[in-house]
Amino acid sequence: MRPEIGRSTAEATHGFEPLAAGFARALETRPDLLAETFCTFAGRPARLRAVGRDLADRLGRPFAHLQTDDRGGSPAELCIDLWDASATGISPPRMSTAAPETWRTWSVNGGTLGASVDGREIVFQFRDSLTCLDRETQRIVGCVTDSTQLSLYERGKPLQLLLSAWHQDRDVMVLHAAMVAREGRGVLLPGKGGIGKSTSALACLSGGFSFLGDDYIGLETRGGLAFLGHSLYGSTWLEPSHATRFPELVDWGIRGTHPDEVKLLVLLSEIYPARLMRVASIRAIALPRIRHGEHSCLRPATKTEALLQLAPSSLLMVLGPGARGMERLAQLVDRVPCHWLELGRDLGEIPERVAELLDRVAGP
């Protein structure tokens, strides 16, 4: 049965509890299908449980580089419990977020986002998946109708909205940026879509850099002086134009099952398992922009230019930090050297320029 949100029922239910009950029933019904893994999100221990082997495999792969051997040694700060309705026979609950006295809803990215008016629960329905974050218990529970029908969006960046909210509750601000690193020293590549973030990050990955992400990075500030960038996902999407630029990735591309999915999903941990990195210190900011020439080059950027590239797309993200994030971004660009990374046609020069930028930055 397809989950229903936003449709009134005689007895309106809350988001989290029916889903938690559904997960418990699925686990009781098919304990043989349970897969459990442990990860770190922004350095915090997390436990992922999925009832449904295929579901566990599909949703776990973008987090492969975040997995740890610490099987519950440290108390989990986030528990994620998901089940596959078709594999277990346990349908998702019929839910209503229509009661305005208890829920608010928004149409987001083709799905429906809901929040309880007390802010405790955030629920997201997208196509055939329904997930809910309880911010008090720090637990995400959810159901997919059929894991074989998951969209590339859900497979590439699982639980993106709810994980963004969870990170920000931990004071880890999610940026719209790519990030690469060498020897633990990271370069943040911020900007809106289409500006060259993914191209730059993938070119650096091919050129030997470590990869932390190509669109979402968790920013953690230590004492107002040091800035850490946390990886959220080890995946990327290849646009048709990228496919010709990065032929070595095309063979690994996963095609979508929905007609509107024209990009290929690539799970980078399968190609470069040693080059995916969980966290690095942000030592420089490179602002990509397309240059109509052969060669790539660096040019100094003012702090205002850096803030104009970094802040709008980060602050305007759904469940982004809003106005309160501005001060932290200003602090970051104030303390970290900022340069334009002007992208020429020769992609092989991009990692050279990024390495040059790191060489200019003093300190370990």
Next chain:
Amino acid sequence: MLTPHTRLECNTREVAAKVFDGEAVLINLSTGVYYSIDRVGATVWEMIAGRQTVDAMVDAVTGQYDVGREQARTDVERLLEQLLEEKLVSISATDAAPGPRPEPGGGPRSAYAPPTLSVYRDMGDLLALDPPMPGLDEIPWDGSAGGSRAGAA
């Protein structure tokens, strides 16, 4: 209608703003439109945030920059009209006391260029405007009890 005694207030509910190196970056979180204002404009923005009158803004601009009073008034009022039109500020309806008036610099006045509001509308497609996309600050949660039940199945 602006008068010399008009005070304005920043639309802090919807606008994130930062003055940096003498320039201001403003983002309207409701519309996705973002802005930068150059040096004279940043001076004006700081005075709006300090609840100063239009007259005081003109005083500050003529004190800091090499410009005559009439030119400064014309340019300041034009900028304020633009900020009002973009809903980045509103005319203050309260009589709250202004912040301290900035001290005159005392040094030589800087070269003057009329303030320019640069407008960037390229992020608008990120937002579905009806209803607006929520930021997490629109879903406040008192997380004081957070973590107390983490790990419970």
